[in-house]
Amino acid sequence: MPIAVDTAPVEQPDSSFKKRFTERTTPPPELPPFFYADRFDKAHFNDWRDELATKGYTVVKAIPTEKALEYRERAFQWMESFPLGFDRNDVKTWKNEHLPVHIKGGMFHGYGFYDISQLWDIRCEDGVIDAFAKVWGTDELITSFDGGSIMLPNRVDVMDSGKWEHMDQSHYRRGFYCCQGLVNLNNNGPDDGGLMVLEGSSTLVEEYFDTHGRNSYKSWGPFDWFGFTEEQQQWFFDRGCKWVKVCAEPGDLILWDSRTMHYNVRPKGDRDRVCTYICMAPAHLLTEEDRQLRVECFEQSKGTTHVPFAAIYARDFEPVKRSDGSPCPHDTGKPKNPPVLNDRMAKLVGIKPY
Numbered sequence: 010m011p012i013a014v015d016t017a018p019v020e021q022p023d024s025s026f027k028k029r030f031t032e033r034t035t036p037p038p039e040l041p042p043f044f045y046a047d048r049f050d051k052a053h054f055n056d057w058r059d060e061l062a063t064k065g066y067t068v069v070k071a072i073p074t075e076k077a078l079e080y081r082e083r084a085f086q087w088m089e090s091f092p093l094g095f096d097r098n099d100v101k102t103w104k105n106e107h108l109p110v111h112i113k114g115g116m117f118h119g120y121g122f123y124d125i126s127q128l129w130d131i132r133c134e135d136g137v138i139d140a141f142a143k144v145w146g147t148d149e150l151i152t153s154f155d156g157g158s159i160m161l162p163n164r165v166d167v168m169d170s171g172k173w174e175h176m177d178q179s180h181y182r183r184g185f186y187c188c189q190g191l192v193n194l195n196n197n198g199p200d201d202g203g204l205m206v207l208e209g210s211s212t213l214v215e216e217y218f219d220t221h222g223r224n225s226y227k228s229w230g231p232f233d234w235f236g237f238t239e240e241q242q243q244w245f246f247d248r249g250c251k252w253v254k255v256c257a258e259p260g261d262l263i264l265w266d267s268r269t270m271h272y273n274v275r276p277k278g279d280r281d282r283v284c285t286y287i288c289m290a291p292a293h294l295l296t297e298e299d300r301q302l303r304v305e306c307f308e309q310s311k312g313t314t315h316v317p318f319a320a321i322y323a324r325d326f327e328p329v330k331r332s333d334g335s336p337c338p339h340d341t342g343k344p345k346n347p348p349v350l351n352d353r354m355a356k357l358v359g360i361k362p363y
């Protein structure tokens with residue numbers, strides 16, 4: 010199976026970004042049957058999992074509001090900890106020159122961000138783990154080393170890099186494969202930026218590709234990624250699918266089936282958007298080879314793909330580049346506030362067996 014890092018490319022104007030997509034024509038690979046492929050074929054759970062099965066996404070209360078807002082506070086403290094002049098109370102400093110390097114108006118991928126202590130604290134929250142335990146039917150889980158977003162409103166220096174309507178699952182796969190999650194850390198209404206989902210698309214993608222074929226696809230890299238054109242989306246619109254902005258309260262965990270078409274939007278109002286991305290999956294799906302790769306990624310503070318149990322891969326460290334092209338001197342590849350390894354983390358990484 011091809012493996013590739015699932016981090017987005019450096020922010021580019023729309024036209025340049027589109028050029029980064031590569032048309033690929035490959036024979037469908039042989040993929041082994043997946044143990045959980047039929048888990049969300051039917052809505053028979055009588056709880057929020059039924060919405061995950063039918064609509065392709067759902068919202069679960071995972072962290073108490075006050076605690077979630079504390080995590081938001083820590084996110085701002087993290088941005089202010091760099092000697093770049095960012096001040097949350099001074100909108101004049103809400104610019105690239107005063108912020109750690111990011112893409113899409115606030116997605117961070119440098120500075121060992123995947124490994125900062127507050128991300129690990131969130132991954133270890135009971136409510137987060139309980140939700141993923143219900144998704145999979147086991148609480149013996151491993152976590153992805155995903156990042157997060159801190160999107161400030163009213164930004165004037167963020168280029169439009171397009172919508173990127175996509176799903177984070179190869180169109181060669183059949184059935185359920187991965188459940189993605191986003192822990193929302195601020196009030197998040199219709200104008201506050203965040204996740205857009207094409208409701209109902211998860212139940213139709215297989216039929217779409219059975220009808221239209223699987224031999225050609227466009228991707229900027231990852232195997233478990235498929236970008237949809239507007240023409241392709243029309244087939245889903247014709248079958249009743251609609252784009253929905255998922256709104257959430259602080260501490261809500263938004264879950265979506267990786268077959269659900271989605272993209273994100275920046276804030277249009279006056280409120281910041283703060284969230285972390287988390288995917289958890291059963292530890293037993295991990296091979297020994299991938300377990301070792303995960304431990305290596307953890308030790309080096311590297312991010313991984315969304316899927317925690319397969320195609321483990323991360324780029325070698327290279328400092329993020331500031332807008333003038335120079336490497337950011339503050340990016341050492343290690344977090345400024347590293348986590349302290351505990352028992353739960355060790356299990357979520359794969360260091361310690363269940």
Ligand SMILES: [Fe+2]
Nearest residue numbers: 175176177271
């Ligand atoms: Fe995605």
